[in-house]
Amino acid sequence: MLEDIKGKVVWITGAGSGIGESAAIKLVEAGCKVALSGRRVSVLEEVASKINSNNVSIHQLDVSDNESVVQTANEIIKQYGQIDIGVFSAGINVTKRNWHNVSINDWNSVINIDLNGAFYCCQSILPTMRKQGSGLIINISSMAGKRAGALTGPAYVSAKHALNAMTESLIIEERNNGIRATAICPGEVATPILDKRPIPVSDEDRARILQSDDLGELILYVAKQPPHVTLNEILINPTYNRFEN
DSSP, rough: OOOOTTTTTEEEEEEHHHHHHHHHHHHHHOOOOOEEESOHHHHHHHHHHHOOOOOOEEEEETTTOOOHHHHHHHHHHHSSSSEEEEEOOOOOOSOOSTTTTOOOHHHHHHHHIIIIIIHHHHHHHHHHHHHHTTTEEEOOOOOOOSSTTTTTTHHHHHHHHHHHHHHHHHHHGGGGEEEEEEEEESOBSSSSGGOOOOSOOOOOHHHBBOOHHHHHHHHHHTTOOOOOOOOEEEEOOOOOOOTTT
């Protein structure tokens, strides 16, 4: 039976758009207190206005900066007294992403946000979750973390493979502290990250692939699992494969 998660405190990174925004909406609707974080305050304010709830707070954050991550985690804990769920969806990719054109700076940017940022966030809340004897971390990975391909490029593929391994490691080491973790690995999702594709994705194709709300509903489902259940890894794909005729 799914749990009532009313009153749970949730921290969402990458909350200004896409999967993070959808997760925020679904979790507030379920009665959670949600801390939104992202690099652009104006975008977070738009999401908060859309949600229109007193159960939302805004925290400007660049997840690639560990000191800022720790500060944000401490702010949330001070405000709410706990963190029950972390939804770490901050992620980027770059347009020049393949071996023949990816720069060192772009490689570092992807790794620093997509992998290091998730690690910093997990590490910052684990002490609190250990004290609580409970907690759930949901890392938004990708099907690129299950199989390599030229579409997403080596930096993104490497970051997401490592994120899946990191999540598995977290489960192994922290499960007996009551802490659970899930890596969600979606295929193509119609989010702003598609705007960085070297070859644009048409509006018609965007309408046929996964939508942010699909992932928001899935995150809500994971969050509602009872404490004795861990969903280690979830693969989700669009039914339509736009690469096959």
